[in-house]
Amino acid sequence: MPHRRSAFFISDRTGITAESLGNTLLTQFDGLEFKRETVPFVDTVEKAREVADRICERADSDHLRPLVFTSIVNPEVRQALKVDCVKIVDFFETFIGELEDELGVKATETLGKAHGMNSEEKYDYRIEAVNFSLNHDDGVKLKDLDEADVILVGVSRSGKTPTCLYLALQYGIKAANYPLTPEDLDSPSLPKMLQPYRNKLFGLTIDPSRLHNIRTERRPDSKYASMDNCRFEVNEAESMFRQHGVSFISTTHKSIEEIASTIIHKANLTRRF
Amino acid sequence: MPHRRSAFFISDRTGITAESLGNTLLTQFDGLEFKRETVPFVDTVEKAREVADRICERADSDHLRPLVFTSIVNPEVRQALKVDCVKIVDFFETFIGELEDELGVKATETLGKAHGMNSEEKYDYRIEAVNFSLNHDDGVKLKDLDEADVILVGVSRSGKTPTCLYLALQYGIKAANYPLTPEDLDSPSLPKMLQPYRNKLFGLTIDPSRLHNIRTERRPDSKYASMDNCRFEVNEAESMFRQHGVSFISTTHKSIEEIASTIIHKANLTRRF
Numbered sequence: 001m002p003h004r005r006s007a008f009f010i011s012d013r014t015g016i017t018a019e020s021l022g023n024t025l026l027t028q029f030d031g032l033e034f035k036r037e038t039v040p041f042v043d044t045v046e047k048a049r050e051v052a053d054r055i056c057e058r059a060d061s062d063h064l065r066p067l068v069f070t071s072i073v074n075p076e077v078r079q080a081l082k083v084d085c086v087k088i089v090d091f092f093e094t095f096i097g098e099l100e101d102e103l104g105v106k107a108t109e110t111l112g113k114a115h116g117m118n119s120e121e122k123y124d125y126r127i128e129a130v131n132f133s134l135n136h137d138d139g140v141k142l143k144d145l146d147e148a149d150v151i152l153v154g155v156s157r158s159g160k161t162p163t164c165l166y167l168a169l170q171y172g173i174k175a176a177n178y179p180l181t182p183e184d185l186d187s188p189s190l191p192k193m194l195q196p197y198r199n200k201l202f203g204l205t206i207d208p209s210r211l212h213n214i215r216t217e218r219r220p221d222s223k224y225a226s227m228d229n230c231r232f233e234v235n236e237a238e239s240m241f242r243q244h245g246v247s248f249i250s251t252t253h254k255s256i257e258e259i260a261s262t263i264i265h266k267a268n269l270t271r272r273f
Numbered sequence: 274m275p276h277r278r279s280a281f282f283i284s285d286r287t288g289i290t291a292e293s294l295g296n297t298l299l300t301q302f303d304g305l306e307f308k309r310e311t312v313p314f315v316d317t318v319e320k321a322r323e324v325a326d327r328i329c330e331r332a333d334s335d336h337l338r339p340l341v342f343t344s345i346v347n348p349e350v351r352q353a354l355k356v357d358c359v360k361i362v363d364f365f366e367t368f369i370g371e372l373e374d375e376l377g378v379k380a381t382e383t384l385g386k387a388h389g390m391n392s393e394e395k396y397d398y399r400i401e402a403v404n405f406s407l408n409h410d411d412g413v414k415l416k417d418l419d420e421a422d423v424i425l426v427g428v429s430r431s432g433k434t435p436t437c438l439y440l441a442l443q444y445g446i447k448a449a450n451y452p453l454t455p456e457d458l459d460s461p462s463l464p465k466m467l468q469p470y471r472n473k474l475f476g477l478t479i480d481p482s483r484l485h486n487i488r489t490e491r492r493p494d495s496k497y498a499s500m501d502n503c504r505f506e507v508n509e510a511e512s513m514f515r516q517h518g519v520s521f522i523s524t525t526h527k528s529i530e531e532i533a534s535t536i537i538h539k540a541n542l543t544r545r546f
Contacts, residue, residue, distance in 0.1 A: 005376070014534040016443075017293045024290065024344060025368055028380035040534045067375070071297060087375045089368050095298055102340070102360045103278075107301035120483075126529060127487075130435045134407075162403045165438050169529065170289075210393075214400075256399060256442065261287040261313045 006058050006066040007034040010051060010081065012073055015040040021091060022069030034067075042072065048080035059085040073109055122172070125272045129168035133161075133175060145197050148176035150267055153194065153241075154204035155180050155233045156224075157214045159251040159259060163204065166260045172272030173264070185236040190244050202267050203241040203248025204259070208234045210252050279331050279339040280307040283324060283354065285346055288313040294364060295342035307340075315345065321353035332358040346382055395445070398545045402441035406434075406448060418470050421449035423540055426467065426514075427477035428453050428506045429497075430487045432524035432532060436477070439533045445545030446537070458509040463517050475540050476514040476521025477532070481507045483525050 007026060009019040015038040026034055042048050055066050071091040072078045082088055096107050132147065145151055150167070152160045152175055160177035167173040184191045194201060208231040215225035223229055241248040247266050251259050263269065280299060282292040288311040299307055315321050328339050344364040345351045355361055369380050405420065418424055423440070425433045425448055433450035440446040457464045467474060481504040488498035496502055514521040520539050524532050536542065 014530045016530060016534070017290060017297065020290045021294060021344065021364055024346070024365070025372055028346070028369060028382060029372070029376055029378050030381045032376060032378060040538055065375070067372075071294065073297070073301070087371075089371070091294055091364065092297070094367060095362050096301060098360075098362070099298055099302070099340075102338070103302055103305060105302050105305060108303045109301060120526075122528065127435055130438065134434070161407070162400055162442065165403065166442055169435065169439055169442065253393075255395065257287045257289060261289070261311075265313055 004033045004035050004062075005064045006055075006062055007036050008051075008055060008066060008068045008086075009036070009038045010042050010068060010070045010072065011038075011040050012043040012071075012077065013040065018069050018071040018091060021071075022067075022089070025069075025089070026067075035062075042081075043074070043077065045076050045080045048072075048077045052081050052083045052086075056083060056085040075109060122273045125172035126169055129172050129174050129272070130165065133164040133168045133177075142193065144176045145178075145193070145200070147174060148197075148200060149174045149269055150202055150263065151176045151178055151194065151197055151200045152204055152263075153178045153180060153201050153237075153246065154206075154248075155185075155211070155237050157211060157218070158204040158206045158237075159256070160204055162256050163251075163259050163263070166256045167263070170257075170260065171264065171269075173269055180233070180237050180240075182233070185233055185240070188240065188243060190240065190246075198244065198246075201244075201246045202263050203237070203246045205234060205238050205241070205248050205250050207250065207252040277306045277308050277335075278337045279328070279335055280309050281324075281328060281339060281341045281359075282309070282311045283315050283341060283343040283345065284311075284313050285316040285344075285350065286313065291342050291344045291364060294344075295340075295362070298342075298362070299340075315354075316347070316350065318349050318353045321345075321350045325354050325356045325359075329356060329358040348382060395546045398445035399442055402445050402447050402545070403438065406437040406441050406450075415466065417449045418451075418466070418473070420447060421470075421473060422447045422542055423475055423536065424448070424467065424470055424473045425450045425477055425536075426453060426474050426510075426519065427479070427521075428458075428484070428510050430484060430491070431477040431479045431510075432529075433477055435529050436524075436532050436536070439529045440536070443530075443533065444537065444542075446542055453506070453510050453513075455506070458506055458513070461513065461516060463513065471517065471519075474517075474519045475536055476510070476519045478507060478511050478514070478521050478523050480523065480525040 009015050009022050011018045019038050039051055042051055059066055065087050068081060068086045069089045070081060073092055078093060100107055152163060154160050156179050164175040164177050167175040178194060211230040212225060212227045219225050249262055282288050282295050284291045292311050312324055315324055332339055338360050341354060341359045342362045343354060346365055351366060373380055425436060427433050429452050437448040437450050440448040451467060484503040484507060485498060485500045492498050522535050
């Protein structure tokens with residue numbers, strides 16, 4: 001049985017950042033497997049001691065020194081995790097000193113201030129953007145397109161809905177979505193409703209065989225899901241985008257994070273927080 | 274006019290991690306303001322040189338050395354960003370050497386492998402979970418509750434929908450949501466539909482005056498939004514949770530990330546990727 005090393009991601013808040021950066025580092029070690037665990041909200045010395053005890057027990061049973069990736073801000077809490085039985089990778093402490101030197105100012109070492117906006121404002125932006133996405137999921141209203149920061153256009157199941165929701169939740173961006181119907185695709189012109197909003201449009205496309213698989217899950221053996229129809233729809237949609245100068249990207253080999261940040265970058269959108 | 278320093282978050286992928294960790298560090302410097310910019314998908318030496326040139330121009334106009342937070346994996350691309358006019362904070366290079374020493378293995382320095390699951394599988398999990406959340410947003414079906422990993426319970430506008438969507442997108446968790454109606458709140462027992470699922474329930478509560486504000490936005494001067502009614506509903510909901518031993522948290526001063534990761538932690542949920 002191969003020894004698997006334990007890797008802990010420990011944070012005073014959600015742990016999303018420590019986990020994500022820690023995982024980026026760990027994926028660089030191809031052959032190795034890790035037992036991963038995220039421990040969020042470690043924000044007191046007492047909690048840190050409890051976690052440290054648990055990790056030391058793990059070190060004993062693993063016969064391997066666990067890795068601890070942490071981004072804890074408070075120096076005393078951080079200190080309580082520094083026990084001999086672990087290898088600490090500290091994303092906060094490592095850099096805060098250099099930044100103090102560079103900026104010529106001492107760090108305040110306080111937790112959890114978001115930049116520029118308090119958490120209620122941020123919450124409100126998000127909810128407004130999420131509701132915006134949800135409210136027209138069944139057919140678009142003109143009013144929505146007026147208010148939208150961006151309008152995602154694509155054939156059914158090309159990834160519009162999850163991308164809109166991600167843009168809303170992660171960035172507070174109001175993204176409308178317009179599904180290209182077979183009728184829209186029969187004509188080379190832009191759907192009438194979209195014509196006043198040329199500058200807000202962003203196209204999503206997808207590999208026809210991937211689309212075929214996704215649609216088959218939903219409606220097996222339908223015309224809708226057939227390979228021929230998927231190929232037809234994707235071709236027509238892409239030539240519509242090209243003809244009208246609508247930027248578009250393929251969602252096929254991309255994660256939702258990648259789709260969203262590509263759109264923000266290419267469409268020059270501004271995040272709300 | 275105060276000099277504001279520029280801060281760039283540069284990544285070979287989406288930039289979300291570099292941005293998030295960089296911002297955690299910058300918020301420690303209370304009095305200072307920064308001009309922040311995220312540059313994603315810098316994955317070739319050429320792109321890195323272009324970005325470096327642009328940042329050096331900024332250094333000239335700012336008369337202050339820009340900060341560059343980066344998590345680029347490829348050593349040549351990383352090297353192209355190391356120009357004299359910037360202060361580099363490298364989240365990758367700083368740690369990869371220590372990890373090689375600790376693990377006794379050389380890093381592969383290749384980009385973008387997710388752990389354990391390819392991006393298509395991850396995409397499918399997410400979409401399934403998102404669709405799960407969306408499909409019963411107007412009234413819950415029993416079948417949904419059967420399939421759910423967790424069922425969020427709370428009064429209208431306590432934060433259930435965005436939390437469900439975040440759990441789906443960020444973790445692939447299938448979260449159903451059950452809105453407590455005024456009729457539900459008139460009785461001390463759990464709503465009938467929820468009784469078989471006691472172990473999957475997780476309660477959301479909210480400060481009555483915050484709820485009053487949120488509801489007033491939607492329906493000004495209604496009974497629904499009145500302070501008295503908000504206080505009543507929240508009290509009844511909380512005593513229902515207590516009486517039936519349903520864990521619950523307040524969403525009032527929390528971000529959606531914090532709500533979601535608290536639920537995962539307390540309800541012992543397993544992320545799908």
